[in-house]
Amino acid sequence: MASPSLIPAHFIVFFVVSRLMSIIGNLRPSKNSLPCEIDSLGVHAKLRYDLDAIGLASTDYGNIVHEIPSAVLYPTSIDDIIELIKFSNECPLPFNVAARGHGHSVRGQAMAHDGVVVNMLSLKKHYKNGNGIRVSTSGNYADVGGEQLWIDVLNATLEHGLAPLSWTDYLYLTVGGTLSNAGFSGQTFLYGPQISNVLELDVITGKGDFMTCSKDQNSELFYAVLGGLGLFGIITRARIVLAKAPKRVKWVRMIYSDFSIFTRDQEHLISTKGLEYLEGSLLMDYTPANNWRSSFFSPSNESQIISLLKKHGILYCLDMVKYYDDETAKSVDKDVQMLQEGLNFIPGFTFMRDETYFDFLNRVRRGEITLKSKGLWDVPNPWLNLLVPKSRILDFNAGVFVDIIHRQKKTTGPLLVFPLTKIVWDDKMSAVVPDEDIFYSVGLLHSGSFNDWQDLDNQNNEILEFCDRAGIKMKQYLPHYKSKEEWIKHFGPKWNTFQERKAQFDPRMILSPGQNIFNYV
Secondary structure (H helix, E strand, O other), rough: OOOOOOHHHHHHHHHHHHHHHHHOOOOOOOOOOOOHHHHHHHHHHEEEEEHHHHHHHOOOOOOOOOOOOEEEEEEOOOHHHHHHHHHHHHHHOOOEEEEEOOOOOOOOOOOOOOOOOEEEEHHHHHHHOOOEEEOOOOOOEEEOOOOOOOHHHHHHHOOOOOEEEHHHHHHHHHOHHHHHHOOOOEEEEHOOHHHHEEEEEEEEEEOOEEEOOOOOOOOHHHHHHHOOOOEEEEEEEEEEEEEEEEEEEEEEEEEOOOHHHHHHHHHHHHHOOOEEEEEEEEOOOOOOOOOEEEEOOOOOHHHHHHHHHHHOOOOEEEEEEEEOOOOOOOOHHHHHHHHHHOOOOOOOEEEEEEEEEEHOOOOOHHHHHHHOOOOOOOOOOEEEEEEEEEEHHHHHHHHHHHHHHHHHHHOEEEEEEEEHHHOOOOOOOOOOOOOOOEEEEEEEOOOOOOOHHHHHHHHHHHHHHHHHOOOOOOOOOOOOOOOOOHHHHHHHHHHHHHHHHHHHHHHOOOOOHHOOOOOOO
């Protein structure tokens, strides 16, 4: 695969937007395709039509899809969003509205062609009119604005010796964004995804209604919005469960050459007590042992790994983490040894790091800074995230990891695979997972160039076609489909409920058109 282009994506987007802005500009002074009556709204002054605002809202982390909105709302209060959505509902032909957080979607899910994108980060600058972050030490929860980044939640809660239980690997994402999908990482087998750690929400529905909801109050909206892909409402506040925060972690990586042994040990570890985090990843003989996401190995370790890769072609890394603080510092090494008992990693190929809790959770940020310094962050990222049933993970390894990815030698991005437990997911929520007690998260985090990303996307399609032919009933996470039939298959038994909730909370189908589930209005 060619090296990713050194031209940052915002320059590419600039040219795309510039080419289309002349067309959009011809629609003014009616402000493009928006009703001219929008000029009479109080929110009118907070709508932007300039190239910078439109360009930012027309792209995302994926750098694959580009949809041009008519305007971008930079709200200074939640009332601005309510006014906009209510106005759209009052129009004979309503316009679409999409909430955009940090723009980390990869297939245009937070875009709104000819509609209005709401820049949620604008609320961070006006937190007195929004929600900010408020920590309750007596209740062990934090009330957090949907526009807040998880890194800011971590910083704010650590000041009180507390922290959320469930995380994503990358913390520069908005709370509303991850809760609209699920939000999971290596802690999820134990504590559940982020959507399972929410006590209460404030939501602006697709009708423009502001509603507080929980399992006991407006529960249908609560369950709809969590994992609901932004289709039922915009999350403006979430009450997040907190617990005592550890101070440091022991981060252990063990190397395997046999996938079946690797997965068996993973499944054993998530069934034992005392482990707080588990993930797994793959190393290929045509890629470096370290990647942007995790520079775990020292130079001497890396040479050992490279030699082993030459022998086996593929290696599997099992990462487990044990939290500790001052009270448990003396026993943590023994605890780690006990966790390793009975595991069948390659002898001599176990490595350990000791880090602060904060640095461990924020580990991906270091890689982001490195890539940005080289101009390699803003490139096409045709990611594919799957949830694969435990009963078929060996078939997936043989058919995908070995026979497609390793054989074709196209991708150089991180490849993740680790088990999750269904019992910690609430089936009433909109998020869908495979119908087995244990299933695997598979993350194919491809990065390409503007010349060759399509090759990687073709490989993604080949992987999906293999799963379909082999009868592997996987689910996409951060799903992307092109037909209603595929969405119906994705949601399965939840589809009818999904439709009913859409009719209840967004009957005019205004919200999140970029998901491409319901027809554009």
